[in-house]
Amino acid sequence: MTGGLIGPAQAVLMASIARRHYLHGRSKVELAREFGLSRFKVARLIDEARDSGLVRIEISHHGEIDVDLSARLAERFQLVHAIVVDTPEDDAASLRDHLGRAAAQLLGEVITSKDVLGLAWARAVSAMVRALRPLPGTPVVQLTGALALPDGRDTSVDVVRNVAGASGGAAHLFYAPFTVPDAATARALRQQPEVARAFDQLPSVTRAVAGIGLWEPGQSTLYDASSEFDRQELRRLGVCADISGVFLDADGKPVRTELAERTIGINHEQMQAIPEVIAIPYGVARAPAVRAAVRSGLIGGLVTHTALAELLLDDE
Amino acid sequence: MTGGLIGPAQAVLMASIARRHYLHGRSKVELAREFGLSRFKVARLIDEARDSGLVRIEISHHGEIDVDLSARLAERFQLVHAIVVDTPEDDAASLRDHLGRAAAQLLGEVITSKDVLGLAWARAVSAMVRALRPLPGTPVVQLTGALALPDGRDTSVDVVRNVAGASGGAAHLFYAPFTVPDAATARALRQQPEVARAFDQLPSVTRAVAGIGLWEPGQSTLYDASSEFDRQELRRLGVCADISGVFLDADGKPVRTELAERTIGINHEQMQAIPEVIAIPYGVARAPAVRAAVRSGLIGGLVTHTALAELLLDDE
DNA sequence: GCGCTAGCTGCTCATATGAGCAGCCTTGAT
DNA sequence: ATCAAGGCTGCTCATATGAGCAGCTAGCGC
Numbered sequence: 001m002t003g004g005l006i007g008p009a010q011a012v013l014m015a016s017i018a019r020r021h022y023l024h025g026r027s028k029v030e031l032a033r034e035f036g037l038s039r040f041k042v043a044r045l046i047d048e049a050r051d052s053g054l055v056r057i058e059i060s061h062h063g064e065i066d067v068d069l070s071a072r073l074a075e076r077f078q079l080v081h082a083i084v085v086d087t088p089e090d091d092a093a094s095l096r097d098h099l100g101r102a103a104a105q106l107l108g109e110v111i112t113s114k115d116v117l118g119l120a121w122a123r124a125v126s127a128m129v130r131a132l133r134p135l136p137g138t139p140v141v142q143l144t145g146a147l148a149l150p151d152g153r154d155t156s157v158d159v160v161r162n163v164a165g166a167s168g169g170a171a172h173l174f175y176a177p178f179t180v181p182d183a184a185t186a187r188a189l190r191q192q193p194e195v196a197r198a199f200d201q202l203p204s205v206t207r208a209v210a211g212i213g214l215w216e217p218g219q220s221t222l223y224d225a226s227s228e229f230d231r232q233e234l235r236r237l238g239v240c241a242d243i244s245g246v247f248l249d250a251d252g253k254p255v256r257t258e259l260a261e262r263t264i265g266i267n268h269e270q271m272q273a274i275p276e277v278i279a280i281p282y283g284v285a286r287a288p289a290v291r292a293a294v295r296s297g298l299i300g301g302l303v304t305h306t307a308l309a310e311l312l313l314d315d316e
Numbered sequence: 317m318t319g320g321l322i323g324p325a326q327a328v329l330m331a332s333i334a335r336r337h338y339l340h341g342r343s344k345v346e347l348a349r350e351f352g353l354s355r356f357k358v359a360r361l362i363d364e365a366r367d368s369g370l371v372r373i374e375i376s377h378h379g380e381i382d383v384d385l386s387a388r389l390a391e392r393f394q395l396v397h398a399i400v401v402d403t404p405e406d407d408a409a410s411l412r413d414h415l416g417r418a419a420a421q422l423l424g425e426v427i428t429s430k431d432v433l434g435l436a437w438a439r440a441v442s443a444m445v446r447a448l449r450p451l452p453g454t455p456v457v458q459l460t461g462a463l464a465l466p467d468g469r470d471t472s473v474d475v476v477r478n479v480a481g482a483s484g485g486a487a488h489l490f491y492a493p494f495t496v497p498d499a500a501t502a503r504a505l506r507q508q509p510e511v512a513r514a515f516d517q518l519p520s521v522t523r524a525v526a527g528i529g530l531w532e533p534g535q536s537t538l539y540d541a542s543s544e545f546d547r548q549e550l551r552r553l554g555v556c557a558d559i560s561g562v563f564l565d566a567d568g569k570p571v572r573t574e575l576a577e578r579t580i581g582i583n584h585e586q587m588q589a590i591p592e593v594i595a596i597p598y599g600v601a602r603a604p605a606v607r608a609a610v611r612s613g614l615i616g617g618l619v620t621h622t623a624l625a626e627l628l629l630d631d632e
Numbered sequence: 633g634c635g636c637t638a639g640c641t642g643c644t645c646a647t648a649t650g651a652g653c654a655g656c657c658t659t660g661a662t
Numbered sequence: 663a664t665c666a667a668g669g670c671t672g673c674t675c676a677t678a679t680g681a682g683c684a685g686c687t688a689g690c691g692c
Contacts, residue, residue, distance in 0.1 A: 007425030008381050008399050008418060015375050015383035016390055022373045029678060038642055043680075054383060056376045057338045059331050060369065065324050067331035067370060074332055083324050102324060109323030343680095345648060354672055359650075 006052070014049040021046055022055060061086060065102065069309050073302060076313060077294040080276050081106060081301035084309040095282045095305060100127025103209065103280050103303040111135050115206045118143045119163065120244030120266065121156035121178070122211025123221065124280035129159050135167035141201045142171075143208060144244050144265035145178035147225055172198040176264045178245065179225070183261040190264060202270045210244040212281040214289035230259050241289035243279065243298060246271050250288060252295030268298075276300035287311045322368070330365040337362055338371060377402060381418065385625050389618065392629060393610040396592050397422060397617035400625040411598045411621060416443025419525065419596050419619040427451050431522045434459045435479065436560030436582065437472035437494070438527025438537065440596035445475050451483035457517045458487075459524060460560050460581035461494035461505075463541055488514040492580045494561065495541070499577040506580060518586045526560040528597040530605035546575050557605035559595065559614060562587050566604060568611030584614075592616035603627045 006014075017035065020026045021042075028046065032039040049055045059068040066086040074082035083106055087098045107128070111117065113136040119125060120143040140163045146155040157173050164171030174194040180186050189195055213220025215234055222242050223231060234257055240250040245265040247255045254268040271277060278301030281290045287308060293299050294312070322330075333351065336342045344362065348355040365371045375384040382402040390398035399422055403414045423444070427433065429452040435441060436459040456479045462471040473489050480487030490510040496502050505511055529536025531550060538558050539547060550573055554565040561581040563571045570584040587593060594617030597606045603624060609615050610628070 008386075008421050009397050009425045011378050011381060011383050012386040012390065012398060015378075016387035019375055019384065019387050019391075023375075027678060039679080040642060041640095044640095052378075054375065054378055055373065057371065057373050059335055060372045062327050062331075062368075062370055065327060067327050068335065070324075070328040071332035071335050074328065075335075081325055082328060105324050109325045343648060355649085356672060357670095360670095 018049040096127040101131040103128040104131035118205040118208030120210035139170040140164040241292040334365040412443040417447040419444040420447035434521040434524030436526035455486040456480040461492040463494040557608040
C-alpha cells in the first residue's frame with residue numbers, strides 16, 4: 001500500500017494487539033502465535049500504536065495528590081521528594097492546612113528512627129506538625145529562634161517540643177528570639193549553652209522542614225517582622241527568597257547580609273549540609289522565591305499545590 | 317511501614333518511574349541504575365502502579381472509527397476484520413453512507429490483485445461501492461440476482477459492473493432476477509451460460525461484501541419484496557436473518573427453505589466457502605439478525621456503528 | 633524488459649525481563 | 663529473651679525483547 005497513512009484495518013489490528021498486550025499483559029510472542037504474525041511484526045505494530053497516539057497512557061490522580069505533576073516536578077528540579085496537592089488556591093490558611101497534612105504524611109512515610117529531624121519555624125511547618133502522627137523516636141532539632149507572632153502560639157520552641165514529645169525522641173531546643181538588634185547580642189546568645197547544644201546537633205540532622213518566604217510585604221514572616229531599614233537593605237542586595245532566615249537572590253545564590261549576623265538560626269552552609277530539606281511553599285505570588293529555592297540546591301523536597309507547581313514547570 | 321497503604325512518597329515514586337518507563341520508554345534496568353534501586357524493585361513498583369490504577373492505559377478513538385470497540389468486537393466474535401464507526405444512529409440512509417465509506421476504506425486496504433471480490437446486493441453495499449476507490453485489477457463476481465427496488469438504480473448488476481470497470485478487473489455478471497415464481501424457472505435460469513459462468517467463479521471468490529437483513533417488515537429488502545406467503549412461511553421455519561438470500565435462524569444455523577429453490581444467488585455452502593464475507597449491518601433493530609450472522613460462522617468481517625456494536629457486546 | 637529505489641519482512645545476538653526461591657529484617661506474641 | 667510469621671529483598675535461569683541487518687518484493691522511470 002501507500003504506507004504513509006494507516007487504514008482502518010491496520011488501526012483496528014493495532015488496537016486489538018495493543019489492547020491484549022497492555023490491558024491483558026500478553027507477551028508479544030504469545031500474540032504473534034495467536035495472530036499468525038512474527039513477533040517482530042507484533043512489536044512494530046505495538047510501537048506504532050503508541051507512537052501514533054492510538055494507545056494513550058496516562059498517570060492519573062491518586063486521591064488529593066496529583067502524582068503525575070508531582071513526578072514531573074521531582075524530575076525537573078532533581079528533587080528527592082515532591083508532593084503536589086490538588087487543591088484550589090483558596091485562602092492561605094486552608095492551603096497551609098492541606099499542604100501541612102500532605103507534608104505530615106510524607107514525613108511519616110520517609111522518616112525512620114535513624115533520622116534526625118530539623119524544624120524551622122514557618123506557619124506551614126506548624127500546620128504540618130498539627131497533622132503529624134508520632135514518629136519512631138526521632139530526635140528533633142530546632143533550627144531557628146522564636147519569632148513573635150500576633151497570636152503567640154506555636155512558636156518554634158513549641159513545635160519542636162510537641163513533635164519530640166509525641167515521638168519519644170530527644171528535643172534539642174532553645175529559647176531565643178529569631179532576630180536581635182545587634183550582632184554582638186546574637187553572638188552572645190549563640191554561646192548560651194542550650195543554644196550551642198542545639199546548634200551542635202545541626203551536622204547530624206538528616207531531614208529538615210522549612211517554609212519559603214518571598215522578600216515582599218506579606219510574603220515572608222521574617223520580612224513583615226523586620227525593620228523598614230532591613231527590608232530596603234535586603235531588597236537592595238537582591239534578596240528574593242528566605243528559607244528560614246537563609247537569604248537567596250533570584251538565581252538561588254546565597255546573599256550575605258548584615259541581618260544574618262543578628263539572627264539566631266541555621267545559616268546557608270549548615271542548611272546545605274542537611275541531606276534533605278523539605279519546603280512547603282504555597283501561593284502563586286511566591287513562585288519567584290520557590291524558583292530561587294530550588295535553584296539553590298538547598299531544597300530536596302517540595303510540598304506544594306497545583307497552581308504553584310504548574311507555574312514552576314511552565315517557565316524556563 | 318504498615319505495608320497495606322501506599323504513602324504519597326511511594327505513590328510519587330511509582331508515578332515517576334512509571335512515567336519514564338511507559339512515556340519515555342526507558343528500560344527497567346536503566347531506571348534501576350538511575351534511581352539506585354534493584355531492577356526487581358523497579359519492576360515491582362511498575363506492576364504495582366499498573367495494578368493500583370495509578371497508570372491508566374486506554375485505547376483511544378482514531379477519527380471516526382472507534383478502534384477500541386472494533387477490537388473488542390473482533391476479539392469477541394473471532395472476526396478477521398471489524399470496523400465500528402462512531403456515528404449517531406440517525407436515519408438509515410446517512411448510516412449507510414457512513415458505513416459504506418468505512419467499508420470502502422477497509423476493502424481498499426485489504427484487497428490485493430490476487431483477490432477475487434464477490435458482491436451481493438444490498439443498499440449498504442451500493443453505498444460502499446459509491447465510496448470505493450479503484451481496486452488493483454481485482455475480478456468482481458456478482459453473487460445475487462437483481463432485486464427490483466422502487467428507484468431502480470444500482471442493481472446488483474450495476475454495482476458489479478461499476479466496481480470491475482473502475483478497477484480494470486474482469487466482471488462476472490448476469491442479468492437475472494433475485495427470485496422467480498417457481499423452482500423450475502430458477503433452475504433454468506441458473507443454467508443460462510452467463511449465470512453459470514458467474515456461479516462457476518464462486519469457489520475462487522476470496523472476499524465478499526453483503527448486507528444483513530432481519531426477517532421483519534422493513535428490516536430486509538428481500539422480506540419486503542417477498543409474498544405474504546413466503547414471509548409467513550419463513551417466519552414459521554424460524555428464519556431470523558438473511559444474508560443476501562442465505563437464511564439463518566436465531567442461532568445462526570442455516571434454514572432450508574423452499575424460497576431458496578426459487579432464488580438466483582449464492583447459497584449457504586457457497587458462502588461458507590468464501591474465506592471472508594464482510595457484512596455491513598446497521599440499525600439496532602437488526603441486532604438479533606447480526607447475532608445470528610456472527611454465530612453462523614459465515615461472517616469474517618463486520619462494518620457497523622457504535623450503538624449496534626455495543627448491543628452485540630453487551631449480551632450473552 | 634531492465635535496473636533502481638524504497639519499504640517490508642524475518643533473522644541473529646546481546647540484553648532485558650519475569651517467575652520462583654531463599655535469606656533477612658521487622659513485628660508481635662509468648 | 664525467644665520464637666514464629668510475614669513481608670521485603672535480591673539472586674538464578676529460562677524466556678522475551680529490541681537493534682540492526684540482509685533478502686525480498688513492488689513500484690517506477692528509462
